[in-house]
Amino acid sequence: MLQSLHVKNLALIDEAEVIFSPGLNILTGETGAGKSLLLGSINLALGGKVSKDIIREDKNYALVELSFFIQDEKKREKLKQMDVFLEEDGQLFISRRIMNGRSTSKVNGETISAAQLHQITELLLDIYGQHEHQSLLYRSKHLEILDEFAGKELLLKKQKLIEVFEEYKKALE
Numbered sequence: 001m002l003q004s005l006h007v008k009n010l011a012l013i014d015e016a017e018v019i020f021s022p023g024l025n026i027l028t029g030e031t032g033a034g035k036s037l038l039l040g041s042i043n044l045a046l047g048g049k050v051s052k053d054i055i056r057e058d059k060n061y062a063l064v065e066l067s068f069f070i071q072d073e074k075k076r077e078k079l080k081q082m083d084v085f086l087e088e089d090g091q092l093f094i095s096r097r098i099m100n101g102r103s104t105s106k107v108n109g110e111t112i113s114a115a116q117l118h119q120i121t122e123l124l125l126d127i128y129g130q131h132e133h134q135s136l137l138y139r140s141k142h143l144e145i146l147d148e149f150a151g152k153e154l155l156l157k158k159q160k161l162i163e164v165f166e167e168y169k170k171a172l173e
Helices: 035-045 073-081 114-124 139-150 152-172
Strands: 002-010 013-019 062-069 091-099 102-107 110-112
Touching: 002 035, 013 035, 035 062, 035 091, 073 114, 091 114, 102 114, 110 114, 139 152
Parallel strands: none
Antiparallel strands: 002 013, 002 062, 062 091, 091 102, 102 110
16 A cells, blocks of 8 residues: 655656545546646556656755655565565565656665566556556456455465365376
């Protein structure tokens, strides 16, 4: 779960901190209030493209930091397989510093490549926006999304079904 967003020296934002709560979080405000800029900054932290004019005027760099709390054991295991180790409390920190057309990304303080960042963040977050093509549109992701929504109860039933099916195949042989 995304817990917080910290943005510094990005476009019109001098410095901002957004704390997210479990469940649905809604950003509201008038046109020009910065909602899209905040969402865009999350995309930047996740490895999105950077334009040269994104750094706040008269500043040397822009910084975006995300804090996640990872409870899901499958995600923890996949991260471990990628040599990404969580903090003791299950926290994961992603930061991206942008300077003079270059950027540096870090996960829990360790510098990583853009490819590694993409691979890691693919597990953590999907942003759905108007006219964007994200995993919700890929048929191959539909069952995964539904299974995740259904939770542990369905997982236990699926495991039982797999066991019963294996017994059935053995009985046929």
